[in-house]
Amino acid sequence: MNEPLFLKLRKRLEVKPGALITLGDICQLFWDGDREKALARMPVYQVKPTDGNLIVVDIMQVIKQIRSVYPEAALEVQGASHIIVEVLNSRKKANTMLVVLVWILLFVGAGLAIMNFHTDVSMGQVHQRIFYLITGQENKQPLWLQIPYSIGIGLGMILFFNHIFQKRINEEPSPLEVELFLYQQNLDQYYIQHENKENERSKP
Incomplete structure (x- = not known):
């Protein structure tokens, strides 16, 4: 039985500099068993020093990434179409x-x-x-x-x-x-x- 993959982008995510953002970090996923776990570990974006403090990830980037692995999967997309990733750089101690x-x-x-x-x-x-x-x-x-x-x-x-x-x-x-x-x-x-x-x- 070909169950649809339900995914919903979170609204906001905080990561450290240089972090590898996975699908499970930015999405809520619902699929059958092992495939859901494998998708949650799928890399979506690698934070670079040139990205600054904020990164916008579009749902189309996510769909493209999923299609590269599961081209025949039926997708059910819900929620927002973007997620904002905030890079938490080290802050100086307050004076x-x-x-x-x-x-x-x-x-x-x-x-x-x-x-x-x-x-x-x-x-x-x-x-x-x-x-x-x-x-x-x-x-x-x-x-x-x-x-x-x-x-x-x-x-x-x-x-x-x-x-x-x-x-x-x-x-x-x-x-x-x-x-x-x-x-x-x-x-x-x-x-x-x-x-x-x-x-x-x-x-x-």
């Missing part, structure tokens, strides 16, 4: 002084942004007015309102970003993680389209 300077810059900048916002909306006067409405007394510094409000801002930021340092509060992704995910998707789509344009230009 501690630079990290501290960036952290201070971001901390001071965020603090100034919050203070400027509160100045624009006259938050101090709002607190004074609320204090007067509750107690009937005027107070230029209603600390029992301002201190809990300041603590609430910090707790709100923790809940918003869903992290306490590196500890996640719950399994729900934070808005920042969602934005980074969408940014990565857009970036991958750009690389794929850019690669296709380069391939079209290189055709005779």
Whole structure:
């Protein structure tokens, strides 16, 4: 019985420099027994130093490779038509002084942004007015309102970003993680389209 070969490209793969990428690395395969295992070990691409950090592998490259070994195989292709392979080059150790300077810059900048916002909306006067409405007394510094409000801002930021340092509060992704995910998707789509344009230009 001639069962079809089901294959589905993964979305992304991370490899080391000089790695040999096999079919099993970039595809999910379903076929009968030994042939599936043999296909999973089939080399598809050898990472070269000139490739840079990102490599786009097209489904047509995969089909061509499979056809060279099993020309009569019935193929059932599902999922994406490209996979992005990221080459993980060794990274330099972060400069501690630079990290501290960036952290201070971001901390001071965020603090100034919050203070400027509160100045624009006259938050101090709002607190004074609320204090007067509750107690009937005027107070230029209603600390029992301002201190809990300041603590609430910090707790709100923790809940918003869903992290306490590196500890996640719950399994729900934070808005920042969602934005980074969408940014990565857009970036991958750009690389794929850019690669296709380069391939079209290189055709005779």
